[in-house]
Amino acid sequence: MDKQSRREAVRDWKERKVAVGVYAIRCAPTGEVWVAGSRNLDAQQNSLWFSLRTGGHGNRDLQTAWNAHGAEAFSFEPLERIDDEDLTPLGRADLIKTRERHWLATLGAKKAVG
Secondary structure, three states, X not given: OOHHHHHHHXXXXXXXXOOEEEEEEEEOOOOOEEEEEEOOHHHXXXXXXXXXXXXXXXXXXXXXXXXXXXXXXXXXXXXXXXXXXXXXXXXXXXXXXXXXXXXXXXXXXXXXXX
């Protein structure tokens, strides 16, 4: 790849549209559901699974369930994608929190992080 192609590829990657939204983590054996918002839904599952595999996830209940049942018992489900093109960073954060609260109440779920 020549320098110009590389620069274009890097520029395209930096300018890509990142999916913002709310997701659920489900534990099949127990039926438990955890919900959280994310500024990058596409990368969120990898991040979660890594922290759970290494035993470093901040939610002790989720980590305990993961340790007891293993990775194959869990699923990652994007619940809602948020169109945030016209929002400021603060507006985006507020909207994510609002939609997260909606899904926590709707599913009777626990908060996944924080």
